[in-house]
Amino acid sequence: MxxxxxxxxxxxxxxxxxxxxxxxxxxxxxxxxxxxxxxxxxxxxxxxxxxxxxxxxxxxxxxxTKRGVRFSRVNVFTRDGFRCQYCGERFAMSKLTFDHVVPRAAGGRTEWTNIVTACRACNSKKGDKTPDRSGMFPRQAPVQPKTLPLTGxxxxxxxxxxxxxxxxxxxx
Ligand SMILES: [Zn+2]
Incomplete structure (x- = not known):
C-alpha cells in the first residue's frame, strides 16, 4: 500500500x-x-x-477566515504574523516558541491574552521574568482573535x- x-x-x-x-x-x-x-x-x-x-x-x-479560533501554537503564531513579539523578526515555525508574558511562576496563565510568539533567543533572554523586570514588552498586547486568516x-x-x-x- x-x-x-x-x-x-x-x-x-x-x-x-x-x-x-x-x-x-x-x-x-x-x-x-x-x-x-x-x-x-x-x-x-x-x-x-x-x-x-x-x-x-x-x-x-x-x-x-476561520471563526471560533482555537488556542493552539499555530494559531498564536498566525495571530502574531510569525513574528517574535520582542525583536520583531519573522521566523519559521520551527524557530518559534510560546512566551508567557507573565511567567507561569508568577501566576501567568496559558491563554490568548498571556501568550505571545517569541524567538528562542528572546525567549531565553526574558526567561522567567515579568516584562517589568526584564524590560521586555510585547510589541502588541496579546488578544483573543475572533477570526484568523486561513493558513496552509x-x-x-x-x-x-x-x-x-x-x-x-x-x-x-
Ligand atoms: Zn526575538
Whole structure:
C-alpha cells in the first residue's frame, strides 16, 4: 500500500490540508473534489486502475477566515504574523516558541491574552521574568482573535513531493 499523502486545496487553490491519499480518492469519488495533479504511481483494484492523486481541489468554497479560533501554537503564531513579539523578526515555525508574558511562576496563565510568539533567543533572554523586570514588552498586547486568516498546512517545501510545489506557500 502506498504511503503517499495528498495535498488538499481550497476552491481558490490555497493549500488547506495534508490528507491520506485514500481520503483524497474518497473526496474525488464523492464529487467533492477534483484531482489537479497526479503521482506517477498507480493503484489498482480488480475493477479500477487509477493514478494516485497528489493534489486535489475542493469544489465547494468556504470562507477565507476561520471563526471560533482555537488556542493552539499555530494559531498564536498566525495571530502574531510569525513574528517574535520582542525583536520583531519573522521566523519559521520551527524557530518559534510560546512566551508567557507573565511567567507561569508568577501566576501567568496559558491563554490568548498571556501568550505571545517569541524567538528562542528572546525567549531565553526574558526567561522567567515579568516584562517589568526584564524590560521586555510585547510589541502588541496579546488578544483573543475572533477570526484568523486561513493558513496552509505547515509543510517543509524542501521535503514536499515535487507535485505539490506549485501550490505551497513559503512562510519564511
Ligand atoms: Zn526575538
Amino acid at each position: 502506498s504511503t503517499q499523502r495528498t495535498l488538499l486545496l481550497t476552491s481558490w487553490f490555497f493549500p488547506h490540508k495534508v490528507i491520506r491519499w485514500e481520503d483524497a480518492v474518497t473526496l474525488v469519488y464523492l464529487g467533492k473534489a477534483d484531482t489537479v495533479v497526479e503521482y506517477g504511481e498507480e493503484i489498482s483494484s480488480p475493477s479500477v486502475t487509477m493514478k494516485l492523486p497528489a493534489v486535489v481541489r475542493l469544489r465547494k468554497s468556504f470562507g477565507r 498546512p505547515v509543510v517543509d517545501v524542501t521535503q514536499a513531493p515535487i507535485e505539490w510545489r506549485d501550490f505551497l506557500v513559503v512562510t519564511t
